[in-house]
Amino acid sequence: MPTIRNRRSRARREPSSDRIEEDPTQDENQEDVDENGNASEEEQPRRRGSAQQKPQKKVKKEKTRRSARTQDEDGNEEGGDGAEATAPADNNEEEVDEGAWLDLDNFKNQPLSRQTDGLVIAGIAKEWDRFVGNWERSAMTMAPQVAEAMAEVGEGRGNEKDLALKELEKMDIKMREFVDTAAEIQAHYDMLLDIRNQVAREDTSDVLDLYNDGVQKKKEEWAGKTTRQKLISKNDSPYQLFRQRIYEVQHPGEAMPPMTEFISREEGDDSDDEDLAVGGVSQNFKCTLTLLPMEKPLRSRVCKHVFSEDGIRSYFADGKRKTCPGAGCSREQMLSDYVPDNEFVRQVKAYVRREKRMAEEREDDDDDTEVIE
Known part of the structure; x- marks a missing residue:
C-alpha cells in the first residue's frame, strides 16, 4: 500500500508532455517581452491602439456629422466658402420648421x-x-x-x-x-x-x-x-x-x-332689516349652576351652552341623559357632549381682569371724593 501511494503522488507531480500545446499567440507575446518581463516600447502603443481603434472611428464619424451641421448653419468656414467646405449632409436628415405645422393663432383650447x-x-x-x-x-x-x-x-x-x-x-x-x-x-x-x-x-x-x-x-x-x-x-x-x-x-x-x-342704512337696504337684525x-361669564365666575368652562357640542366643569359634572353625576340646564333650552345631552373651550377661558380671564380694574378705579374715585370733602 505505501508503494502504490508513492507512485500516484509522483504521477501527479510530473506533468505530461503530451498535454502541453504551444499557443502561437503565446510565442508572439513572448517575443515582445524583454528579459525583464516588460513589453517592448513599440508593442505597447500598438496594442493600445488596436484595442481603441473601433471607438475612435465612431467618435470621428460623429464629429464629422456635427461639423457638417455647424458649417451649414454658419455658412462660412475658415479658408473658403462654407458651402464648398461643408461635408455632404445625410440625405435622410431634413430641417423641420415648427411654424409649418403649429398654427398658434388658430390653435383652440382642448x-x-x-x-x-x-x-x-x-x-x-x-x-x-x-x-x-x-x-x-x-x-x-x-x-x-x-x-x-x-x-x-x-x-x-x-x-x-x-x-x-x-x-x-x-x-x-x-x-x-x-x-x-x-x-x-x-x-x-x-x-x-x-x-x-x-x-x-x-x-x-x-x-x-x-x-x-x-x-x-x-x-x-x-x-x-x-x-x-x-x-x-x-x-x-x-x-x-x-x-x-x-x-x-x-x-x-x-x-x-x-x-x-x-x-x-344705504339705498338697497330694507327699512327694518329684519333679516340682518x-x-x-x-x-354671561358666570356659571348658572355655581353662580360663580366660570372656572374650567365646558361647552356643549349640542346646544353650545357653557358651564363650569364642577357645575356640569355635578348636574350629570347620575350618568343619565338630561336636558340642558341652560334657561329655555330643551336639548337632551350627556356629560360626554361637553368639551373644553379654550377661547372662552381667555374671555373669562379678560372679564375678571376688567372687573378687577373697574373695582380699583371705583375705589380711587371714592378716595378722591373723601379727600375733597
Missing part, C-alpha cells in the same frame, strides 16, 4: 376630460377651500383678541385712551377690507366648484375664459351689495365678533344691540 381633468379641478378647489378656512380661522381668533386688548387700553385715561380709540378706528377699516378680500377668495373657490360640476356633466372647452369671466361676475355681484349686506350675516362673521369684543369691554354686562345700530347678545 376640452377637459370628465374622468381625469375633473379630479384635478376638484383637487385645486380643495386647496382653495383649505386656504379660505385657514384665513377665516386666523381672523376669527386674532382680530377679536386684538380688538379686546385695544378696547381695554381705551378704557384708561389720558393719551393712552385717545391713541387706543384711534387704533380701533383703523382696525375697523382693516376688518372691512378683510371681508372684501375674503369674498374675493371665496369667488375663486366657488367658480372652481362650478367648473368641476360642469366638467363632470360634459366635456368643457375654453375653461380659462370661463373661469376668469365667472370670477369677475361674482366680484361685481359682491361690489353691488350694501355695507350691511357685506358685514352682517346670521352666522358669526369675523367683523361681528370684532365689534362684539369691543362692546363687551366698553359696556360690561350689557347686551350688544343689533349690528344695524353700528352701520348706517343680528345682535342683542349678552355673554
Whole structure:
C-alpha cells in the first residue's frame, strides 16, 4: 500500500508532455517581452491602439456629422466658402420648421376630460377651500383678541385712551377690507366648484375664459351689495365678533344691540332689516349652576351652552341623559357632549381682569371724593 501511494503522488507531480500545446499567440507575446518581463516600447502603443481603434472611428464619424451641421448653419468656414467646405449632409436628415405645422393663432383650447381633468379641478378647489378656512380661522381668533386688548387700553385715561380709540378706528377699516378680500377668495373657490360640476356633466372647452369671466361676475355681484349686506350675516362673521369684543369691554354686562345700530342704512337696504337684525347678545361669564365666575368652562357640542366643569359634572353625576340646564333650552345631552373651550377661558380671564380694574378705579374715585370733602 505505501508503494502504490508513492507512485500516484509522483504521477501527479510530473506533468505530461503530451498535454502541453504551444499557443502561437503565446510565442508572439513572448517575443515582445524583454528579459525583464516588460513589453517592448513599440508593442505597447500598438496594442493600445488596436484595442481603441473601433471607438475612435465612431467618435470621428460623429464629429464629422456635427461639423457638417455647424458649417451649414454658419455658412462660412475658415479658408473658403462654407458651402464648398461643408461635408455632404445625410440625405435622410431634413430641417423641420415648427411654424409649418403649429398654427398658434388658430390653435383652440382642448376640452377637459370628465374622468381625469375633473379630479384635478376638484383637487385645486380643495386647496382653495383649505386656504379660505385657514384665513377665516386666523381672523376669527386674532382680530377679536386684538380688538379686546385695544378696547381695554381705551378704557384708561389720558393719551393712552385717545391713541387706543384711534387704533380701533383703523382696525375697523382693516376688518372691512378683510371681508372684501375674503369674498374675493371665496369667488375663486366657488367658480372652481362650478367648473368641476360642469366638467363632470360634459366635456368643457375654453375653461380659462370661463373661469376668469365667472370670477369677475361674482366680484361685481359682491361690489353691488350694501355695507350691511357685506358685514352682517346670521352666522358669526369675523367683523361681528370684532365689534362684539369691543362692546363687551366698553359696556360690561350689557347686551350688544343689533349690528344695524353700528352701520348706517344705504339705498338697497330694507327699512327694518329684519333679516340682518343680528345682535342683542349678552355673554354671561358666570356659571348658572355655581353662580360663580366660570372656572374650567365646558361647552356643549349640542346646544353650545357653557358651564363650569364642577357645575356640569355635578348636574350629570347620575350618568343619565338630561336636558340642558341652560334657561329655555330643551336639548337632551350627556356629560360626554361637553368639551373644553379654550377661547372662552381667555374671555373669562379678560372679564375678571376688567372687573378687577373697574373695582380699583371705583375705589380711587371714592378716595378722591373723601379727600375733597
